[in-house]
Amino acid sequence: MISVDATATAELVERASGLLEGDPHAVGPLLGPIPGPSAVSFGVWVPEQDVTAVDVEFLLPPDGFDPASPPPAVDMDRVVLPMELAGAFAWLVATGVPVGTRTRVGALYRLVIHTSGVEVVRPDPLAWSMPFGAFGPAEVIDTAEITRSRSDREHFVDDGERMPAPTSILQVHVPTATSEGTLAALTDHYRALAARVVANETGPDDDVWLGYDAVELMPVEPTITFETGPPMFAADVDGDRATVTA
DSSP, X not given: OOEEOHHHHHXXXXXXXXXXXXXXXXXXXXXXXXXXXXXXXXXXXXXXXXXXXXEEEEEEOOTTOOTTSOOSOXXXXXXXXXXXXXXXXXXXEEESOOOBOSSSXXXXXXXXXXXXXXXXEEOOTTXXXXXXXXXXXXXXXXXXXXXXXXXXXXXXXXXXXXXXXXXXXXXXXXXXXXXXOSHHHHHHHHHHHHHHHHTTOOOGGGGGGSSOSEEEEOOSSOTTTTTTSSOSOEEEEETTEEEEEO
């Protein structure tokens, strides 16, 4: 069960306040979701005026849930925890938060900001994973574990040599690059392409993907076209349950 660790939250607030009194930039590493051995800390900058409270709304996907191919609607448990306001920042340390890995989806979460009677729900701008896209909730994920388990990790070890700036870049429009139109499907496509390259079994259809120095992903979400709707993500909330459509 997800719950507030009041002692750890108070310690986090004290630590952050001390950093802000010295070098405000030093508080940066404390922001966003940070999984620890027994709890997850959350730090959020809330520059909005007249903020009276900030909550974290958790949505817990069922076992086996795959955001790359979600059902039309899925029921999730819902937990709302208050954050501790300290100036223009809000802090929370919570226990029992499911943390995502390479093979398991973690808890989804959104920020609920209360300002003078108005409730605004928005994603965490410093999230590491947003499986439903820019308009949906973020995911609590263990990036350190994912980095450690990368099969190509040695390629990224800093040995003093850096790759030169790219001279040819392939721009990929994620929604139309594959039939599924998702980042997960594009990842699978590149994995299959890499396997064909290693086996020297590439064909004419692969030529359009090869020979570039870098890949640039074009906007995943049509943020201008759909900024007023229809919603890309919706949660029909009923107490401690929510029906999610995306």
